[in-house]
Amino acid sequence: MIIILKQSASKKDAETILDEIEKTGLKPLFLPGIERIVIGAIGDERLLNEKQFESFPQVQEVKPVLSPYKLVSREFNNARTIVKIGDVAFGGDEFITIAGPCAVENSLQMNKAAAAVKSAGAKVLRGGAFKPRTSPYSFQGLGVEGLKILSQVSREFHMPAVTEVVEVADIDAVEQYADAFQVGARNMQNFRLLTELGQRRKPVILKRGFAAKVEDLLLAAEYIVSEGNPNVILCERGIRTFETCTRNTLDLNAVPYLKSRSHLPVIVDPSHGTGVRDLVAPMAFASAACGADGLIIEVHPDPKSALSDGMQSLTPEQFATMMKDLKRFVLAANRVMA
């Protein structure tokens, strides 16, 4: 529920209402705006009585939030949220590209990848250290050693780094070495992990599970935000359908839908969304055209020798060409690309 106070309302008036909400067992939220104070009551709204708040003299309006997700909804906050990874802002006017290999393999590979993606215009570096692979016999990532390599290369190239965290026990290590947490498709509904990340300050890139509805993704984001971390970037990365030509079906419907229902930034991962190198650039262009705030792309200095996801990784040359061609689509969508 949202309680909008009159312009004349003071902080003390707000405190009286916040106390009242607390007494009912809901979570009170104080949202002072430039023009007026807004108060949120989060939780099971059946415990609240709208009329009870309408009768306060300093209350202008009481509005229920009808969607099942609350804090991440536009009903709750219509101003777009800017999430910063390092000093790179997502959700503003600039269209941002995150790029790098699927997995950190060694220092030389990361150095080559970072040099290539940076010179082509990527602003954030990616690289997995903990790899949740479908087969237990596939490369599982270098673990903390991989985080150290990622962090060193990230500092050397002045690019903030993002990497996946797969379990609660690894959060501290990832937080120490990276600038943002990535929650992978397989963990989108790992609610313990989401709750813990909600208690941290670093941003979270939350990828859509491959069998998750868009609403499930928003509710997963709500887990993080309701714990106190507002820095969530949503990521469409393809879902399972009956189609088998591609690894996944990239659901670009989700992008304008998410943008219209939520104030959080939305990025697209056409690498996992297609699983096919030649389809990555066209779907990246389509992502920009339909209003995404950015991309996350797998790039490997030598895809044929990649230890994971080589089939969908772009070569440095292909990535540079993609970035050049992407500009027109970004401009057409009224965004800018530095």
Ligand code: PEP
């Ligand atoms: C990845 O980004 O390398 C990855 C494993 O992605 P997803 O969780 O979307 O499969």
Ligand code: MN
């Ligand atoms: Mn991958």
